[in-house]
Amino acid sequence: MIEVKEGVTASKATISRLPVYLRFLRDKLKAGDENVSSTLIAGQLRLNPVQVRKDLALVSSASGKPKLGFKIKELIESIESFLGVCNTHDAVLCGVGSLGVTLLKYEGFKNYGLNIVAAFDTNPELVGKKINGITVFSYNSLPAKVKRLNIKVGIITVPKEAAQSVADGMAASGIRAIWNFAPTHLSLSPDIAVKYEDLAASLAVLSKKLEDKLRDEET
Amino acid sequence: MIEVKEGVTASKATISRLPVYLRFLRDKLKAGDENVSSTLIAGQLRLNPVQVRKDLALVSSASGKPKLGFKIKELIESIESFLGVCNTHDAVLCGVGSLGVTLLKYEGFKNYGLNIVAAFDTNPELVGKKINGITVFSYNSLPAKVKRLNIKVGIITVPKEAAQSVADGMAASGIRAIWNFAPTHLSLSPDIAVKYEDLAASLAVLSKKLEDKLRDEET
DNA sequence: TAGATTGTTAATCGATTAACAATC
């Protein structure tokens, strides 16, 4: 039996590596492997083996065996539990445009503890439609629904002009965490957790990496 | 005249804050402001003022004036030039599904130096279509096109099962930077820069923030 | 002038990496 470590404070960096490990381990398990070493994980994922061991030790009480490594199943259980403990939240999505629909259709969230229970839009033509089993409601009904279901997580996929006002509405309805896909900064009370899904920032980082590679080459 | 600092090595953290500043400054300029202080930027963006000044000093030779702050226009020019210098790349996108179409329709990339010149898919029904002015070609023609146009950046929006094979194909055709939206790890030569757009990881970070907020509350 | 703000140097903080004994 795998003990789940509760109340452990993992760094943001570790937290964002955990889903990567999880995905990798699930693939390995599927491929029929039973054990995996931190050396192997690090090699494939281009990380430092010590870092991998530290990350794993933080969320899992399953200890590895010298020479053999870790039991994949145990690690998966541990990471799932750890993320699950932090996670499993109902969420609402606002803005049923191209991106909103893409997210509503995305099945992967359930594996990571997010459950989108309702979508909202101002466009009357969309209201009442079901996308991937999730009903689109009128934007006006957002506060009531969020309050009634005690929902804490909101996803914003509206055009950037509308994002601040939607965020304010969500905050006023009791939402405490906002996943913002609109390319704009939000001004909100420090009580609200905000995660920006910023494609421009990602792109900048990739470009930087590319320039580094190309520069290294010249030398 | 604003000098552009070339060959400056900004940290990954700084790089990913630059687009955020840029967006904020553009909004301020639009609102009619002429000057802005690092204190104000930091306050609104919830950053440390010293950090803001350091970031700005790194990419801009425009110096701020005590009491007044910085000229917004100069800062915008500097950041645009800096990101532009690193950036301006033609790119191809592979996988014209829900997410692929969303990205093809997204106008924001041009502001940050990315220019998607062609899309590819294996589905014959999609081939020949134009999305937002970008033609969808047969997946088979990817290598030839990438080589001929000397394209260095590839965007992967195929299902995860196909991602590795697409990545291999891109790498073999000369692509040096891959923006991977498929929820899977890619094994590639260290020569290739890869940026994972990992929704699961983002979600984990947001959940962690939320848990922190909720925990703080109890105390 | 008084006070807000800059730019820089030094201190702190946190995360990554190196070193190495323990062990299967």
Added chain:
DNA sequence: TAGATTGTTAATCGATTAACAATC
């Protein structure tokens, strides 16, 4: 046994923050 691998402690590295003189 020999060697790969673990887990932990110490060292390093890098980024953030604090302190403060300079200045508009």
